[in-house]
Amino acid sequence: MLKRKDSPTLEDVARAARVSTATISRSINEPDKVASETRDRIAAIIEELGYTPNFGGRVLASNRSNTVGAVIPTMANAMFASGLQVFQEVLSGASITLLVASSSYNAQTELEQIKSLVAHGADGLLLIGSARPVETTRFLEIRKIPYVIAWCYQHNDARFFAGFDNAKAADEITTEVLNKGHRQIAMIAGHSKQNDRSKNRISGVCTGIKNYGQGAELLSVIETEYSLETGGDAFEELMNKQTKPTAIICGNDVLAAGVIIRAKQLGIDIPGQVSVTGFDDIALASAVSPALTTVRVPQLEMGKAAAELLLKLLAKEKPHSTELQTLIIHRDSLAPP
Amino acid sequence: MLKRKDSPTLEDVARAARVSTATISRSINEPDKVASETRDRIAAIIEELGYTPNFGGRVLASNRSNTVGAVIPTMANAMFASGLQVFQEVLSGASITLLVASSSYNAQTELEQIKSLVAHGADGLLLIGSARPVETTRFLEIRKIPYVIAWCYQHNDARFFAGFDNAKAADEITTEVLNKGHRQIAMIAGHSKQNDRSKNRISGVCTGIKNYGQGAELLSVIETEYSLETGGDAFEELMNKQTKPTAIICGNDVLAAGVIIRAKQLGIDIPGQVSVTGFDDIALASAVSPALTTVRVPQLEMGKAAAELLLKLLAKEKPHSTELQTLIIHRDSLAPP
DNA sequence: CTGAAAGCGCTTACAG
DNA sequence: CTGAAAGCGCTTACAG
Known part of the structure; x- marks a missing residue:
């Protein structure tokens, strides 16, 4: 105590x-x-x-807190950081304090953090992704907590999004890979269980391949943790199979960078022997060699849009979700088979 | 409102x-x-x-908050993230909630965030680095706020540290570079104005070179923002000088990675023409090619030690600062001239 | 095992 | 421009 x-x-x-x-x-x-x-x-x-x-006394007396909270999956990589920075800046402009907590990609932890943030007086919340247990959704609804969801976008959904269509983006990069001439594809993705972004990226790849036809095949999808090491391991696993892919689509850049690094150690030439693509376009993507062909995610715009959405929500206005676009960044890790 | x-x-x-x-x-x-x-x-x-x-009511009535705050310079790179993660985990074990805020490497912002965190009921604080304006120090003292300082360590200082000696670490990597045979050295560092870690790394390099003698020379020190781009710019600046360094010691890995990337673009071979070293050993360091010879900073240990220190402080015990050690990681960016 | 009541540190009509 | 006082949502001796 x-x-x-x-x-x-x-x-x-x-x-x-x-x-x-x-x-x-x-x-x-x-x-x-x-x-x-x-x-x-x-x-x-x-x-x-x-x-x-004393904040407690103040909140109690004034019924007003001027703080909002954000719960992100992890602070351990740059993924969410810059978007959050912009989010914070916009809020600062409105004299609002941002409190940050992380969920470690775990739904139960996320709920705890949400409750903690709300208990600490958060007037509104920024959440990442749309999939969460009913328990969490119920809490949010009952308490009528204004919140915006970033990093994804869903049509025909009453909630407020500042994000992009993960499935569509994945579909696009898949088509890009296919257009280069690849037919034997594999995917290395993040765990999709409690992570709708990962799930949608996987389904986007599936859709892309199915719609393309022409003998395009999804050999396998490996779900793993987001790290260089696990990305490398997944790569080895793929390369040890009977039928090797000629292109590997990764669910994020960390995974893809892991592939690149491991390939170098194994003496496998990229993109000579295998092509690789990333997702997110973090600093790592251009630092690695060959530099990653990847999907650029509109981080800063999401942060800004999310802040503006939340501000409106807090002002009792009814704003519109904003759908942002992704962009394929052509670098050196993707080439014809 | x-x-x-x-x-x-x-x-x-x-x-x-x-x-x-x-x-x-x-x-x-x-x-x-x-x-x-x-x-x-x-x-x-x-x-x-x-x-x-309601947290406010609770804190008011019980005079107890069970939350601590952390103010880190930036969330925009992985630098502080993993340490923070461990810090949080240890605290969770003691049922303490962690609130995080960032200062953007700005002392005034840091003070505001500290005040905000304290107002929100933080019983203790984690701060990065030791240099701060008297205003901040006074506030911390007057309010008798228990806090621990991470990412640096100072002897003969009554405050509580969980960190390492930046100057010593920089001195060591410098000696390493010198031992490889380099004599014409340059440094690319972070801005040292409100950043004691950067300042100490710079002074460590100076000391290392001075003590070495044998004609070793510090050609120049460029202070810049921490980013790939600015690191690359600083590199170009150095390579355009009359007297070019044969080795560049960087104040952190992002800067060093920026050098590596730019060198590739400019067709300058590393370590063939110039050697480069980093600092921190973040993921980027091993992802880049050639992989960075760098100084590994004990991030996780710092997070753990900091949490334990703070816990003791909160329990009114008088703990001892803990000094952690850095380690030189030998990879491929440093070679004889 | 449960309740009545004081009090934590603020803000805010309401008076003046 | 300033003050007296009620009340925000909790916890905690103190009784029973």
Whole structure:
């Protein structure tokens, strides 16, 4: 059990300044309503005492918190970071504080973090992806918590999205690979269980291949954790099979970079012997050699759009979801078979 | 001005369950003290109403928050992420919630985030680096906020560190470079103004070169932002000088990766024409080609040590700072001139 | 095992 | 421009 340190309270400040707590409160929140001399005296004392308003008391009394929360799957890679940065910047412009928590790609943890954030006074939430247990959805609904979903977009859905169509994007890169002449395809994807982005990317690849016809075949899909190591392992597994793919479509850049690195170690030439594509276009994608042909995800735009959506939601307006576009970035890891 | 949604309160639950608020409160916080039937009934109603305790009320009444905050310079690269992840895991084990905010490497923003976190009830803080304005230090002191500093270590300092000696680490990699036979050295570093880690890495390189003697020279130090692009730019700048370095020591891996990528574009062979070293050993370091010889920073250990330190601090124990060691990782970007 | 009631630190009509 | 006082949603001795 942790004890809070004995922080100075409004009353301490009031006593030192020889005014009422009401005046201190005003001097902080509505300075114009306080005589400038009083205000200066108060400011000095606040500084001296290191006073910060107790957030709990403030929220309780004002019924207003000016903070929103974000729950992202992981902080452990750059994937969500830059979007979040923009999200935060836009919110700062509206004097809103952002609190961040991470779920480790786990639905139960996500719910806990959501509850914690809400308990901490979050007026609204940014969530990643659309698939979550009813338990979570119910909580969000019952509590009427405004939230926006980023990193995916769903038509005919009443929720608010700032994202893109993962399936469509995956379909497009698949078609690109097919157009280069590849027919024997494999995919290395993230676990799709509680991750709709991964699931949709997989289904996008399936669709792309099915619709293409002309003997195009999806040899296998390996689902794994997002890391260089596991990406490399999956690659080895694919290359040890009877029928080897001529192109491997990866569910994200980390996986694809893992393939590239492992291929170099194994002496397999990319794209000479096998082509590889990524997804997301993080820094790693252009750093690796050969540089990854990948799908650029509109991170910054999503962050911005999400913030604007949430701001409107908080202002009780009814905004429209915004669908962003992805873009195929042509680099060196994809070539004809 | 945001209005909080009309959340159910303890009283709503109490009314529905036909017991007092005290009983509800106990049933949540000290279930053992409540009859199991009562408890079950209450649990059902809480679930149905989507009730979450109002954090403000709780903190106010109990004088206890069970949350700590972390302010990191940036979420935009993997640098701090994995350490933070471990930090969070250890804290979770002690039922403590972690709130994260970022400062964008700006001291003023850092202070604001610190205040915000404290106002939100943070009982303790994780901060990165030791250099901060007196204003910030004063606030921390006056409010007697327990905090631990990660990513650096200072002897003879009363504060609590979970980190390593940046200067020493930089000195070591410098000596390594020198031992390979290089004499004309240049450094590309992060801005050192409000960043003691960068400053110490620079001074470590200076020390290393000075102590080595034997004609070793530090041609120039370019300070820049941490990005692939700026790293590449700095590299070009160095290669356009009259006297070119034979080895470039970089203040972090992103900068070094930027050098590698740009060198490839310029047709400059690394390490054939110039050697390059990194710092941090993030994923990028081994993904790039040639892979970076770099300094591995004990991220996970720092996260763990920092959490343990903070936990002790919160328990009013007086712990000892823990100094972690760095390790030079030999890969392919450093060779004799 | 349960309840009545005080009090945590704020804000905000309402007066003046 | 300033103050007295009620009330926000909780927890916690204190009784029973």
